[in-house]
Amino acid sequence: MKRCAGANANTSCLRVGRVLDLLDALKSNRGKIKQICKASGVAGASVVVIDHGETIFKENFGYRHIANKEPVTSDTIFRIASLTKSFMGACIDRLRAQGKLSLDDLVQKHLPDAKSHDPVVAATATIADLLGHRTGLQKADPLWLGAGVCYNNIAYGVLGKIIAKITGQPYHIYLQETILSPLGMTRTVVTKDNGLPENSSLAYSTLDNGKPYNVPLPGSSGSTAMGSAGGLLSSGNDLSKYYKALMAAWSRRISRDKEAVFSDISWIFTPLRIMETPALREKSYTSGWVRSQLPTTVGNMGVNPGLLEKMPVLSDGIKPRLALWHQGSLVGATSFVMMFPETESAVLVLTNTMALNDAADWIGQLLVETLLDSPIRNYYVGFASESAEQALKLYAKLGRKVKAGRAPQGPGRPLSNYVGLYVGFAGFFCIEVLNDDNGLEILFQGRQSQNYSLQHHHHDTFTWFMSRDEQIKRVRFVSYNPALYFIRFNEEEGRGITVLNWAFDAGAPGGEDFFKQ
Secondary structure (H helix, E strand, O other): OOOOOHHHHHHHHHHHHHHHHHHHHHHOOHHHHHHHHHHHOOOEEEEEEEEOOEEEEEEEEEEEEOOOOEEOOOOOEEEOHHHHHHHHHHHHHHHHHOOOOOOOOEHHHHOOOOOOOOHHHHHHOEHHHHHOOOOOOOOOHHHOOOOOOOOOHHHHHHHHHHHHHHHOOOHHHHHHHHHHOOOOOOOOEOOOOOOOOOOEOOEEEEOOOOOEEEEOOOOOOOOOOOHHHHOOEEOHHHHHHHHHHHHHHHHHOOOOOOOOOOOOHHHOOOOOEEOOOOOOOOEEEOOOOEEEEEOEOOOOOOOHHHOOOOOOOEOOOOOOEEEEEEEEEEOOEEEEEEEEOOOOEEEEEEEOEEOOOOHHHHHHHHHHHHHOOOOOOOOHHHHHHHHHHHHHHHHHHHHHHHHOOOOOOOOOOOHHHHOEEEEEHHHOEEEEEEEEOOEEEEEEOOOHHHEEEOEEEEOOEEEOOOOHHHHHHOOOOOOOOHHHHEEEEEEEOOOEEEEEEEOOOOOOOOOEEEEEO
């Protein structure tokens, strides 16, 4: 390095020195990240750290294809799951800046045929309500995802329909033309109709023995009904372009060009719903982002809070600063991003595995504390090991809960009495019950790929519970909600069994009734 001379050169040297020190600190985490991946059962991961608008650290771990020993690179394409949601926020903001919609617009203004179980919600829900997950409706996410989460993915599916209605083109095409192509994001996939590009990762889920198990890639992409909620695929290098552009727009704050990719960026980050009350520091949801003031606990979007008694405080001891973050979780993927727009800095983590825990979260928090030079550091390797062990213990406990109260004798009526097609949600979802040589089985949406054996539990209640490894091999998002695994049949006097009740959502007491056709 050349010798520094003069005031400006001295400032530049200080900057270079800081970056080199930070780079050394980030590199020192390689061993810890490998340990987190091993403890969690992660097949492959890609990380990126941005500092003052520049990528200063990129590192990749493990394989995108284990059997072929093909390594992960910064161009490897992963499922990014709910990191997709911020792209919806960017698209909505683009239309808002052009005067084509308002966040206060009623959903029915753009989708007059939109219906809801609750007529008040149907008549009053706004675009902001959908963006902020604040409709108050039950989530119904298990109907398509296989497990509940803390927000409503279906709301973002509706937003995709609104964009299509306003623009006259499918949401994924609008996204491609207005956000992805202008930013040069050539490794972000909005549709899988023509297959995936080279250097795309396989999908894995982790078995009880801690080994990643190759599962089929989920069928959804950005072009499907739920694609706007979690269907995009992208790489570390490509997503870095997007986050850099967002943070640069934040620094600029307001652009007078209505055709700019990002105009008044503050609209995207405006709080729409408070997530924790009371709270010493802010934690709110925006248009596909969580706003938090560090130091605080994060990780609310993933599974880790359910696996530890208490989440660690991130970056304890630093001066308060604004963080914008999100997580993604689907079969075959977990992801984490946290931006610090005031300094145009960010941490991004992508994995190709639904692990025993949310490894992307632990890796992301580790790198954030390094980036911010936190005076108090957490031991994330230990948290990864503890949460992975707890996941297995919780599922064993779940099995005991499901088995409790099981009657030794079979049902008091012939199995044929339960057979039939049961329809709920005004025809939106159906459950078919069949009887073969092995007993009863259910088919969600009548699909053979979603058939599960029903075992009698007591009276007219059956369970479709299975081992955790079987859930993994059936490409399910593992849920620890015992009610999810019970099917209850109800009879009507003089007509026999006419109703099937399924409590698929822990947040919807009483479950949903499906009526025999």
